[in-house]
Amino acid sequence: MKITNLIILTLATSFAAVIGARAEGTLPPASDKTGLTYATDIKPIFDASCVKCHSGEHPKARLHMDTLAGVLKGTKEGKIVTAGDSANSFLVKSVAHVTGDSDAWMPPVHNKAGIKALTPEQIGLVRAWIDQGAK
Numbered sequence: 175m176k177i178t179n180l181i182i183l184t185l186a187t188s189f190a191a192v193i194g195a196r197a198e199g200t201l202p203p204a205s206d207k208t209g210l211t212y213a214t215d216i217k218p219i220f221d222a223s224c225v226k227c228h229s230g231e232h233p234k235a236r237l238h239m240d241t242l243a244g245v246l247k248g249t250k251e252g253k254i255v256t257a258g259d260s261a262n263s264f265l266v267k268s269v270a271h272v273t274g275d276s277d278a279w280m281p282p283v284h285n286k287a288g289i290k291a292l293t294p295e296q297i298g299l300v301r302a303w304i305d306q307g308a309k
Contacts, residue, residue: 200272201260201261201266201267201270201272201297201301202270202294202295202297202298202301203298203301204260204298204301204302204305205295205298205299205301205302206302207299207302208302208306209306210299210302210303210306211303211309212242212245212303212308212309213242215299215303216299216300216303217240217242219292219296219299219300220239220240220245221240222289223269223280223281223289223290223291223292223296224239224280224281225239225240226287226289227281227287228240228244229244235249235250235251236249236250237249237250237254242308242309245265245308246308254268255304255308256304257304257307257308258304258305258307258308259304259305260300260301260302260303260304260305261301263304264278265300265304266297266300266301266304268280269291269292269296269297269300270292270297271283271291279291
């Protein structure tokens with residue numbers, strides 16, 4: 175087998191495993207890192223993956239993810255973070271792509287900006303931050 179085909183097969187298998195696990199509703203585990211803060215640990219993740227659409231004068235869903243206050247306020251539909259309970263926070267379900275509605279997956283799978291989905295490690299940090307009180 176050519177190396178190119180082997181790489182494609184490996185990537186396809188890995189992608190299928192991630193999608194399959196998420197489709198079943200499993201979340202990546204929370205990180206064991208302690209002392210997480212929005213400013214130090216979470217904002218860089220959101221800046222890279224969320225702020226392009228969720229900031230400025232007309233943020234999508236009226237959600238500002240460029241500030242802690244904006245994240246805690248939530249969307250026009252309500253709160254997206256349940257401090258102390260990451261598994262039931264809409265934010266975590268959305269970035270982990272485990273909501274029943276694929277339109278709620280963030281970032282969207284096919285987005286014009288080419289923003290990649292959060293990694294399991296990044297989702298784990300967001301989960302730990304929320305579990306630690308979302309400060």
